[in-house]
Amino acid sequence: MTGLPSGSFTAGRPERHTCILVCDADPSVRQMLRGALARREALHVLEADTLEAALAVLQRCASALVAVGPGEGRAVTRLRAAGFEGTLVVALAEGSVGDVVAAMRAGADDVVQKPLKPEDVVDRLLAATSARRPERRGGALRPATRHAGDFCGFLGRSAAMAALYDGIARVAASRAPVFIAGESGAGKSLAAGAVHASSPRHDGPFLTLDCRALSRDALEAELFGEGVFRAGIAERASGGTLLLDEICDVDLELQAKLLGFLETGRLRRGGDGEDREADVRLVCTTGRDPLEEVRAGRLREDLFYRLHVLHLSIPPLRARGDDVLLLAEAFLARVAGEEGRPLPRLGPEAVAALRVRGFRGNVRELQNLMRRAAVLADGPVVPAHLVGEAGLEAADAPAAPAPSPGGASLPGTGMWLGLPAGWSPPARVEPLSVVERRAIEAAIAAYDGNIALAAAALDLSPSTLYRKKLAWQEGGQDGGGEAEGRRLS
Numbered sequence: 001m002t003g004l005p006s007g008s009f010t011a012g013r014p015e016r017h018t019c020i021l022v023c024d025a026d027p028s029v030r031q032m033l034r035g036a037l038a039r040r041e042a043l044h045v046l047e048a049d050t051l052e053a054a055l056a057v058l059q060r061c062a063s064a065l066v067a068v069g070p071g072e073g074r075a076v077t078r079l080r081a082a083g084f085e086g087t088l089v090v091a092l093a094e095g096s097v098g099d100v101v102a103a104m105r106a107g108a109d110d111v112v113q114k115p116l117k118p119e120d121v122v123d124r125l126l127a128a129t130s131a132r133r134p135e136r137r138g139g140a141l142r143p144a145t146r147h148a149g150d151f152c153g154f155l156g157r158s159a160a161m162a163a164l165y166d167g168i169a170r171v172a173a174s175r176a177p178v179f180i181a182g183e184s185g186a187g188k189s190l191a192a193g194a195v196h197a198s199s200p201r202h203d204g205p206f207l208t209l210d211c212r213a214l215s216r217d218a219l220e221a222e223l224f225g226e227g228v229f230r231a232g233i234a235e236r237a238s239g240g241t242l243l244l245d246e247i248c249d250v251d252l253e254l255q256a257k258l259l260g261f262l263e264t265g266r267l268r269r270g271g272d273g274e275d276r277e278a279d280v281r282l283v284c285t286t287g288r289d290p291l292e293e294v295r296a297g298r299l300r301e302d303l304f305y306r307l308h309v310l311h312l313s314i315p316p317l318r319a320r321g322d323d324v325l326l327l328a329e330a331f332l333a334r335v336a337g338e339e340g341r342p343l344p345r346l347g348p349e350a351v352a353a354l355r356v357r358g359f360r361g362n363v364r365e366l367q368n369l370m371r372r373a374a375v376l377a378d379g380p381v382v383p384a385h386l387v388g389e390a391g392l393e394a395a396d397a398p399a400a401p402a403p404s405p406g407g408a409s410l411p412g413t414g415m416w417l418g419l420p421a422g423w424s425p426p427a428r429v430e431p432l433s434v435v436e437r438r439a440i441e442a443a444i445a446a447y448d449g450n451i452a453l454a455a456a457a458l459d460l461s462p463s464t465l466y467r468k469k470l471a472w473q474e475g476g477q478d479g480g481g482e483a484e485g486r487r488l489s
């Protein structure tokens with residue numbers, strides 16, 4: 001058996017042809033497969049614990065072994081629809097013959113059953129790689145791949161997304177924490193995966209902890225571990241990146257412990273007296289306004305500023321122009337592949353509806369809408385009514401109310417700057433601070449609250465905008481600090 005081409009690794013990223021991705025939620029399975037692969041070939045093994053994490057790094061790999069749990073048959077289609085053209089071997093947790101056939105039809109090169117025997121799996125993976133011909137895969141998913149690979153699993157070519165890709169690339173090189181804000185379903189987790197994939201830690205683990213899902217004690221145990229035998233996710237992510245999803249949901253006391261860990265790189269498992277080290281890069285997300293959370297006392301200010309050194313703001317879909325069409329087509333193709341149906345296209349009215357009238361939801365809602373459209377379309381064209389009034393914003397919706405200037409007011413009459421009594425300044429002349437505040441508030445309203453886009457439009461850094469907002473909330477007029485020029489997206 002020829003196996004994958006081997007190669008040596010010099011500084012920087014390994015060659016794509018020597019890179020293999022192992023995706024499994026269980027760290028011990030990943031470890032076992034990594035060991036088996038390392039014994040056989042000079043391969044560079046990347047690990048992912050979720051499909052989202054896999055999507056973020058997949059394009060850098062020639063082959064992937066992806067574990068698929070019960071009822072997750074769509075995973076293969078998603079990987080192919082995202083543009084992955086390498087060898088794909090799927091490990092099914094509980095696979096009937098039907099599941100195996102479905103996985104192969106969706107684009108898997110081979111299917112193995114769990115529990116895995118590492119040496120067998122490696123054999124099958126290497127065999128699939130050497131036997132693979134580009135034309136082996138069906139053409140049904142090809143339409144989606146023309147859009148694929150825009151950036152680490154993201155699709156989108158708007159200026160807002162270009163700024164985001166640029167921001168991700170810039171923060172990736174550092175080991176400082178990254179704070180990602182954005183609306184629900186806009187792509188925060190995907191961005192976290194992209195930060196990891198573009199960082200020097202890309203061959204380390206990328207693990208995620210959803211802070212919404214657990215009680216305070218369970219979250220602490222999950223994060224820092226318990227007793228001598230149970231390492232927490234912070235230790236397991238050592239050498240890689242840890243995503244804390246919805247950081248504002250972490251209890252304040254635990255936030256203090258997290259801050260201590262950030263500052264020292266040391267942690268203590270529950271019920272254990274020993275201090276342990278973990279070399280982790282933290283990425284945190286929130287769907288809320290972090291400053292509002294600080295003000296309301298739900299997010300420790302010291303933690304916020306420690307985490308907020310580098311920050312990214314994910315633009316809402318409505319700020320991405322025609323990306324909505326590109327994404328809609330890609331999602332249609334994905335669903336058609338998953339459902340084994342012919343690929344429908346968006347009719348002109350559906351295109352006009354999405355583009356001209358505007359889609360109100362975010363990427364996740366668009367995915368759901370396209371799923372419904374692909375399933376319900378009974379011809380080759382998706383009609384307008386299937387892209388649904390629910391997701392569309394009326395063209396004649398009232399504009400956002402003009403923000404009030406607030407802050408200091410002008411003197412009305414009388415001596416002012418040496419002018420004679422009775423003289424009134426023209427109404428349009430206002431103190432610079434008032435003008436500035438109005439301009440900033442108008443920009444934030446124009447970009448639907450997206451600070452990064454507003455900052456970019458104003459040629460300020462997002463941190464300057466945050467500081468000014470904070471100062472206004474505290475009652476001052478001036479947000480302090482001079483314009484810093486644009487930094488990150």
Ligand SMILES: Nc1ncnc2c1ncn2[C@@H]1O[C@H](COP(=O)(O)OP(=O)(O)OP(=O)(O)O)[C@@H](O)[C@H]1O
Pocket residue numbers: 052153154155156182183184185186187188189190191245287327363364367
């Ligand atoms: N630009 C994009 N291109 C392709 N898929 C995308 C894009 N943005 C987001 N997605 C997909 O949309 C879904 C939602 O994205 P993600 O989970 O990253 O959002 P989120 O902001 O973290 O959501 P939540 O706030 O609910 O945690 C995922 O399936 C993701 O892969």
